[in-house]
Every structure is written in structure tokens, then in C-alpha cells.
Amino acid sequence: MARIKTTGHRPCRREALDNSAALDQFLASVERRAYRMAIIATSNHEDALDIVQDSMLRLAKRYADRDAEQWGPLFHRIVQSVIRDWYRRAAVRNRFRFFLGQKHQRDQGCETAAEEDPIEAHFATAEPEPGAQLQQQQAIRQLDAALHRLPLRQQQVFLLRQWEGLSVRDTAQAMGCGEGSVKTHFSRALKALRTQLQDHWQEYET
Amino acid sequence: MNEPEDTDRLLKMSKSTLDQAVDGLDDATLRDLRCVRREALLAGKPSVSEKRSAWLLPVGGLATAATVAVLTVSLWLTPPEHDLSTQLPPLEDLALLGDAESLEFYEELDFYLWLDDEDEQEAG
Structure with a gap:
């Protein structure tokens, strides 16, 4: 893995202001894609915003003084790391809720239907829109849902490789894993997406 | 249609769909993202x-x-400027002042000290 070197000089006030403006410009250029990645992972607007803000904050606090060309790879890595943290916390929360839910059902002495998955519900309850826009919106929703159903690592690898256009090596750096893992995850993601989306997307083409 | 063509089509469509989703973000989301960025940059700067x-x-x-x-x-x-022994009263004096013996005893103290020395010489 390539080592990132820091710049050797201490910036003066003018340079710091220029750097701050450059960082603002960089973040403005990546925030929408970062948000989309976060929304695919979480399917929740507020959580996605939290992930984007946390990632921006980490970059600004720790790496603002790095050369601007290093911000891209660093930001990719931070975003993926923050998303993984969110997943871990969500998994713990869900286990806790599951435990409390079971306890509540036992306490109530009745059987209730399992609660609807809010993530599936998010993708299922969008308002229909007319014509081509409707078709586009449906394609986006289906892709979002299919990506969301992938295991997180497959989802991340697919988005970084296919959407962000990172090389296998850069994806491995951003994910903090080996290049072999990246290839495996990408191949599995592709297979799963083909199975899920093929029929839907053939309809749009005809 | 064979598998490589399917895969290629899937990759192209997914990329274009993801791009369209970014381009189609609504104004409220874009405003939220601007706020989030501004707050992150402010919080990321070291305070005064x-x-x-x-x-x-x-x-x-x-x-x-x-x-x-x-x-x-x-x-x-720095050496000490004053010799403490010249300023303070002798310890013997302090002990005498605090003692309950009669003043006559101390007045005749030289006699008793001489007597004590004489006894030691005789013994030696």
C-alpha cells in the first residue's frame, strides 16, 4: 500500500485561507456522490447526511493540510469507513430492538406480525411520476434497492469500481482490504445485480 | 443474448442510473448538503x-x-548573608529561661560545673 507523505512546510495565513477555499471546493464536488453512496447504504436521509458530515469533518480536521490531490483517495476511504461504522452500530441497535421486541411480545402474551422493514418500505413507497421521468425514477429505485440488498462490502466495491471508476488497487486502499477481495466482491455483486435487475431493465429497453 | 453482453449492459446502465440519481437530487437535499459542508468546515478549523x-x-x-x-x-x-548563630540566643539560654529551677541554682552553676570536673579528675 502506497504511503501518503505530508507536505513539509507550515502554511502561512494566506495559504491557509486558500487551502480552506480549496477544501470547500473539493467537498462541494464530492458531496452529492458521497450522499448517494450513504443513502444506498442506509436508505435514510438524516443518517446519510450524518455520514457525509462526519466524513467531511474528519477530512477537514486531519487532512486539510495535505496536498489537494490526496483528498480524493482519503475521502473515499473515510466515507467507506464511516459507512461501515454506521452498519456496525445499526446491527447492534437492531439486535437490541429485536431482543426488546421479543420481550415485549412475550410480556403482551400475543403474537403480532413482524414489523415491516423500514429500508424495504423506503424503496417501495415512492410516488409514481409520469412518462420517461417515471421510468428513470423506477430504474433508480430498483438499482438502489438491489444495491442495498447486497452485503455491504460488495455494495461498496461495486460503487467504487463501477461508479467512481477506481482501479482495483485504489478500491482496495479505500476499502482497507486486499486486491483479491475486491475482485471477489465485485464478481459476486455483479452476479447478484444481474439476477435482480435483468428482467426489469430489459423492460425499459424494449 | 450472452452473458458478457448482459454484464456490459448492466454496468453501463447502472452507471448512468447512478449518475442520473445524483443529477436529480432535489433542492432541499442540496441545501442540506451545503449546510452539512459548512458546519463540517467550521468545526474542522481549530478555534481561536x-x-x-x-x-x-x-x-x-x-x-x-x-x-x-x-x-x-x-x-x-548565593552564600548565606548572616551567621544564624550570632543572631539567635544560645540554646542553653532558652532552656534555662524555660526551666523551673531557682535563679540561685543558675547563679552557682559555675561552682557546680567546677565541682563536677574535680570529681572526674579524682576518679581518673
Whole structure:
């Protein structure tokens, strides 16, 4: 893995202001894609915003003084790391809720239907829109849902490789894993997406 | 249609769909993202107090070290200006003043000391 070197000089006030403006410009250029990645992972607007803000904050606090060309790879890595943290916390929360839910059902002495998955519900309850826009919106929703159903690592690898256009090596750096893992995850993601989306997307083409 | 073509089509469509989703983000989301970015940049900057404390930290440390060094050297090198033994009353005097024996005993103390010396000489 390539080592990132820091710049050797201490910036003066003018340079710091220029750097701050450059960082603002960089973040403005990546925030929408970062948000989309976060929304695919979480399917929740507020959580996605939290992930984007946390990632921006980490970059600004720790790496603002790095050369601007290093911000891209660093930001990719931070975003993926923050998303993984969110997943871990969500998994713990869900286990806790599951435990409390079971306890509540036992306490109530009745059987209730399992609660609807809010993530599936998010993708299922969008308002229909007319014509081509409707078709586009449906394609986006289906892709979002299919990506969301992938295991997180497959989802991340697919988005970084296919959407962000990172090389296998850069994806491995951003994910903090080996290049072999990246290839495996990408191949599995592709297979799963083909199975899920093929029929839907053939309809749009005809 | 064969598998490589399917895969290629899937990749192209997924990329274009993801791009369209970014281009189609609504105004409210874009506004939220701007707010989030502004807050992150503000919070990411070191505050004035942090800057000040960061600047003062080495200066304060140096000042403290210099003060301690000066005091140590001064105490080490400066000889005492006054001989304490000349200023303070002899310890014997203090003991005598606090004692309950009669004044006559102390007035005749030289006689008793002489008597004690004589006894020791005879014994030796």
C-alpha cells in the first residue's frame, strides 16, 4: 500500500485561507456522490447526511493540510469507513430492538406480525411520476434497492469500481482490504445485480 | 443474448442510473448538503482558543522552566548573608529561661560545673 507523505512546510495565513477555499471546493464536488453512496447504504436521509458530515469533518480536521490531490483517495476511504461504522452500530441497535421486541411480545402474551422493514418500505413507497421521468425514477429505485440488498462490502466495491471508476488497487486502499477481495466482491455483486435487475431493465429497453 | 453482453449492459446502465440519481437530487437535499459542508468546515478549523493555547503551550513551558532554573542557580550559588548563630540566643539560654529551677541554682552553676570536673579528675 502506497504511503501518503505530508507536505513539509507550515502554511502561512494566506495559504491557509486558500487551502480552506480549496477544501470547500473539493467537498462541494464530492458531496452529492458521497450522499448517494450513504443513502444506498442506509436508505435514510438524516443518517446519510450524518455520514457525509462526519466524513467531511474528519477530512477537514486531519487532512486539510495535505496536498489537494490526496483528498480524493482519503475521502473515499473515510466515507467507506464511516459507512461501515454506521452498519456496525445499526446491527447492534437492531439486535437490541429485536431482543426488546421479543420481550415485549412475550410480556403482551400475543403474537403480532413482524414489523415491516423500514429500508424495504423506503424503496417501495415512492410516488409514481409520469412518462420517461417515471421510468428513470423506477430504474433508480430498483438499482438502489438491489444495491442495498447486497452485503455491504460488495455494495461498496461495486460503487467504487463501477461508479467512481477506481482501479482495483485504489478500491482496495479505500476499502482497507486486499486486491483479491475486491475482485471477489465485485464478481459476486455483479452476479447478484444481474439476477435482480435483468428482467426489469430489459423492460425499459424494449 | 450472452452473458458478457448482459454484464456490459448492466454496468453501463447502472452507471448512468447512478449518475442520473445524483443529477436529480432535489433542492432541499442540496441545501442540506451545503449546510452539512459548512458546519463540517467550521468545526474542522481549530478555534481561536485552541490556536492560542497551542501557541502558549511551548511559551508557558519555557517560562516555567526558566524560572525554576534561575531560582535553583540563585539558591545554589548565593552564600548565606548572616551567621544564624550570632543572631539567635544560645540554646542553653532558652532552656534555662524555660526551666523551673531557682535563679540561685543558675547563679552557682559555675561552682557546680567546677565541682563536677574535680570529681572526674579524682576518679581518673
